[in-house]
Amino acid sequence: MTTLVGAADLPPLEYQVKAAFLLNxxxxxxxxxxxxxxxHSPFVICILGEDPFGAAxxxxxKGEGVGGRNLIVQRIxxxxxxxxxxVLFIGGSEKDIxxxxxxxxxxxxxxxxxxxxxxxxGMIAFVIENRRVRFDINQKTAGTxxxxxxxxxxxxxxxxxx
Amino acid sequence: MNLRILLxxxxxxxxxxxxxGDEPQRPSQGNTGPQALKNLSLEDLSQIEVTTPSxxxxxxxxxxxxxxxxxxxxxRRSGAxxxxxxxxxxxxxxxxxxxxxxxxxxxxxxxxxxxxxVLVLIDGRTVFTPLFDGTYWExxxxxxxxxxxxxxxxxxxxxxxxxNAVNGVINIITKEARDTRGTLVSAGGGNEDQGFLNxxxxxxxxxxxxxxxxxxxxxxxxxxxxDGRNFDDWRAAQGGFxxxxxxxxxxxxxxxxxxxxxxxxxxxxxxSYTQPYSQIVDANAALSGANIMGHWRRVxxxxxxxxxxxxxxxxxxxEANFGELRNTFDIDFLxxxxxxxxxxISWGLGARVGPVRDIEVVSGLTFTPSKRTDSLFTAFVQDExxxxxxxxxxxxGTKFLHTNFTGHGLEPSARLxxxxxxxxTVWAAFTHALRTPSxxxxxxxxxxxxxxxxxxxxxxxxxxxxxxxxxEQLNGYELGYRQLxxxxxxxxxxxxxxxxxDLFSEDITGPTFLETTPAxxxxxxxxxxxxxxxxxxxxxxIAPEWRATNxxxxxxxxxxxxxxxxxxxxxxxxxxxxxIEGSSPQHQVAVQSAVDLSKSLQLDLGYRxxxxxxxxxxxxxxxxxxxFGWRIGRQFELSxxxxxxxxxxxxxxxxxxxxLVGIKRSAYVRLTWSx
Numbered sequence: 151m152t153t154l155v156g157a158a159d160l161p162p163l164e165y166q167v168k169a170a171f172l173l174n175x176x177x178x179x180x181x182x183x184x185x186x187x188x189x190h191s192p193f194v195i196c197i198l199g200e201d202p203f204g205a206a207x208x209x210x211x212k213g214e215g216v217g218g219r220n221l222i223v224q225r226i227x228x229x230x231x232x233x234x235x236x237v238l239f240i241g242g243s244e245k246d247i248x249x250x251x252x253x254x255x256x257x258x259x260x261x262x263x264x265x266x267x268x269x270x271x272g273m274i275a276f277v278i279e280n281r282r283v284r285f286d287i288n289q290k291t292a293g294t295x296x297x298x299x300x301x302x303x304x305x306x307x308x309x310x311x312x
Numbered sequence: 313m314n315l316r317i318l319l320x321x322x323x324x325x326x327x328x329x330x331x332x333g334d335e336p337q338r339p340s341q342g343n344t345g346p347q348a349l350k351n352l353s354l355e356d357l358s359q360i361e362v363t364t365p366s367x368x369x370x371x372x373x374x375x376x377x378x379x380x381x382x383x384x385x386x387x388r389r390s391g392a393x394x395x396x397x398x399x400x401x402x403x404x405x406x407x408x409x410x411x412x413x414x415x416x417x418x419x420x421x422x423x424x425x426x427x428x429x430v431l432v433l434i435d436g437r438t439v440f441t442p443l444f445d446g447t448y449w450e451x452x453x454x455x456x457x458x459x460x461x462x463x464x465x466x467x468x469x470x471x472x473x474x475x476n477a478v479n480g481v482i483n484i485i486t487k488e489a490r491d492t493r494g495t496l497v498s499a500g501g502g503n504e505d506q507g508f509l510n511x512x513x514x515x516x517x518x519x520x521x522x523x524x525x526x527x528x529x530x531x532x533x534x535x536x537x538x539d540g541r542n543f544d545d546w547r548a549a550q551g552g553f554x555x556x557x558x559x560x561x562x563x564x565x566x567x568x569x570x571x572x573x574x575x576x577x578x579x580x581x582x583x584s585y586t587q588p589y590s591q592i593v594d595a596n597a598a599l600s601g602a603n604i605m606g607h608w609r610r611v612x613x614x615x616x617x618x619x620x621x622x623x624x625x626x627x628x629x630x631e632a633n634f635g636e637l638r639n640t641f642d643i644d645f646l647x648x649x650x651x652x653x654x655x656x657i658s659w660g661l662g663a664r665v666g667p668v669r670d671i672e673v674v675s676g677l678t679f680t681p682s683k684r685t686d687s688l689f690t691a692f693v694q695d696e697x698x699x700x701x702x703x704x705x706x707x708x709g710t711k712f713l714h715t716n717f718t719g720h721g722l723e724p725s726a727r728l729x730x731x732x733x734x735x736x737t738v739w740a741a742f743t744h745a746l747r748t749p750s751x752x753x754x755x756x757x758x759x760x761x762x763x764x765x766x767x768x769x770x771x772x773x774x775x776x777x778x779x780x781x782x783x784e785q786l787n788g789y790e791l792g793y794r795q796l797x798x799x800x801x802x803x804x805x806x807x808x809x810x811x812x813x814d815l816f817s818e819d820i821t822g823p824t825f826l827e828t829t830p831a832x833x834x835x836x837x838x839x840x841x842x843x844x845x846x847x848x849x850x851x852x853x854i855a856p857e858w859r860a861t862n863x864x865x866x867x868x869x870x871x872x873x874x875x876x877x878x879x880x881x882x883x884x885x886x887x888x889x890x891x892i893e894g895s896s897p898q899h900q901v902a903v904q905s906a907v908d909l910s911k912s913l914q915l916d917l918g919y920r921x922x923x924x925x926x927x928x929x930x931x932x933x934x935x936x937x938x939x940f941g942w943r944i945g946r947q948f949e950l951s952x953x954x955x956x957x958x959x960x961x962x963x964x965x966x967x968x969x970x971x972l973v974g975i976k977r978s979a980y981v982r983l984t985w986s987x
Contacts, residue, residue, distance in 0.1 A: 170349040209346040
């Protein structure tokens with residue numbers, strides 16, 4: 151049973167599941183080498199603005215890697231520089247998401263929340279459907295950013311825009 | 313968000329199996345945790361219900377009740393343009409359209425225009441009326457695109473839900489405001505649904521506050537009338553809003569409201585003690601109303617929380633034979649407490665007060681007194697006991713209630729659920745439920761014109777108000793089984809035996825006599841609504857679902873019902889039982905197929921068979937619906953919908969004076985724009 155203290159450390163289940171999805175996305179998307187600053191640069195998941203994942207995402211990435219690189223999580227305050235992040239999560243609390251997305255360069259997988267996120271120019275949008283976390287993918291936007299999304303991920307998506 | 317839903321859940325929450333060491337691959341609410349989650353597959357992650365058990369129902373598949381959930385997506389793909397039409401998707405529910413704007417709906421029998429003994433709620437607000445303990449479906453609407461789900465519970469739910477949840481509960485739950493951000497406009501029209509326009513805008517401060525506003529309007533043409541009296545045209549407009557605010561996942565506040573105005577064509581019998589005594593009037597009913605509701609919830613931890621809900625609802629009906637102005641004030645409190653040794657206690661209090669004024673239009677339909685205040689006070693307590701951890705659970709509880717019509721009432725229930733594995737559920741329930749008396753028995757005087765005696769004296773029969781009407785009583789016995797047979801095939805079977813007594817009857821109470829008031833002098837056969845019927849219903853509902861491929865889903869249901877209602881010994885009932893028995897179908901079959909032809913094309917087909925209703929002189933019928941949806945780019949969807957396609961028209965239920973109204977084959981096209 152979750153204790154009061156334990157509950158305080160972890161975000162709601164919704165965000166634990168979203169964190170697990172984020173981790174999964176790193177396995178089903180191919181990043182071009184040019185997405186990284188150096189040969190041994192870590193693989194970075196950036197959280198822009200308020201972090202809804204609490205301790206969950208940190209616990210999940212501990213000891214994980216992507217394509218031989220260490221996997222780390224960074225909290226950032228403004229749109230990332232090119233090659234500094236490979237996954238950018240933008241929380242629903244962020245203001246002016248379309249503007250932020252327009253500033254994000256290629257090689258960064260943008261993940262956000264709500265059906266409007268894809269319209270704003272994002273690549274993967276978490277949605278809640280039937281009390282479950284699902285996600286929509288905009289394959290075209292991802293392609294433009296030089297990212298290849300595996301068919302496995304596309305099949306699980308609720309909808310895919312091509 | 314919804315108090316009663318919560319309550320219901322509570323009933324169920326204790327019994328949800330939680331992922332334990334022996335089943336590491338099976339995710340569930342409770343104690344997953346980051347380490348367990350990260351090892352799940354994408355598919356498994358997509359199956360986790362992420363709202364906490366204290367906030368939302370547990371999975372319907374692990375509920376010790378006959379529950380069926382119609383999702384917003386199901387409604388969209390069905391092509392339904394009203395809530396009653398959407399209810400056809402649920403097994404065991406009898407939906408029969410009387411005309412363009414009226415339905416007869418029942419659950420497990422007792423189908424009628426009034427849908428008595430079925431409790432209907434929209435976001436926790438009770439929309440059934442104490443006027444007759446039923447629901448006026450034509451004024452229950454919202455933006456269908458904003459409905460998250462409709463939970464249909466067949467069978468009694470009195471302990472949690474309170475009085476009048478005798479044959480079932482229909483819970484309409486709208487989406488949270490954060491799930492409706494953005495703009496959505498849908499518009500279209502066709503031969504029956506002549507024109508409709510729905511618009512919603514949702515936004516927020518980008519953080520803890522979200523809102524939406526909506527407006528909708530439609531106009532609908534009459535159905536098929538063999539006598540050409542096309543009285544049932546229908547126009548309506550409605551608007552509303554919802555604001556959700558949450559603080560640190562601890563406090564959640566929702567404020568929402570709606571207002572509507574309708575003109576619904578109808579044909580009614582108007583009886584008066586002066587000439588012409590009786591006439592059929594075709595006129596438009598003027599229907600309007602508004603409500604506002606506030607809900608606050610504080611979560612203390614997973615198993616402890618407090619909720620308070622308050623609402624005000626106003627309805628105004630002006631018909632050709634009566635009028636009513638009703639106000640309802642309601643407050644509910646709920647607390648859940650976890651105690652050691654696997655006890656989850658829930659308790660609550662509720663009060664509802666409704667000042668009402670009935671307006672006399674004709675002398676043959678009056679209420680005495682015409683200004684009243686209806687009231688209802690309730691308390692309930694329930695304990696969910698985990699007998700064998702995550703495998704066997706027992707839920708015991710009772711509701712106490714007091715209304716202005718009756719003294720105290722008690723609605724106890726016991727539910728047992730066994731989940732031998734995560735894929736199987738067996739449940740059984742015993743429930744005692746009450747349908748409390750309503751204005752239409754206790755304060756209602758309804759006259760009928762019989763004819764004129766040879767000497768020219770008019771002759772009437774009148775049901776006089778019966779202030780001694782007792783609650784209708786039900787003892788319900790239910791058994792259910794659900795199993796995920798293969799990863800793609802799921803089946804849900806529920807059976808019931810309901811024993812009723814003190815059921816509503818229409819009794820002659822004395823010999824005909826000469827009555828002088830109301831003038832002029834007339835012959836009167838005195839009658840009353842009493843509690844003279846008893847009997848039982850039994851039946852079974854089988855609802856399989858087959859996800860044949862990832863682009864094709866096939867669902868179906870078969871519902872069997874047997875009703876055996878008869879007058880109690882010494883009852884003076886005039887013979888209403890056959891009409892009650894004959895107004896619900898013995899057999900219903902439904903099949904729905906949903907195919908994604910491609911990422912942008914959808915084809916939905918529906919078929920239904922409903923056996924004859926001898927009480928309504930309606931023959932058996934079968935008909936079908938079809939929808940073709942085409943997603944155009946990111947922002948547009950065009951859909952073509954055909955309903956009742958298999959014949960030019962077919963009757964589903966009587967209810968209007970004159971010949972049966974035929975429900976027409978209809979088609980419409982809809983364009984939806986969202987961004």
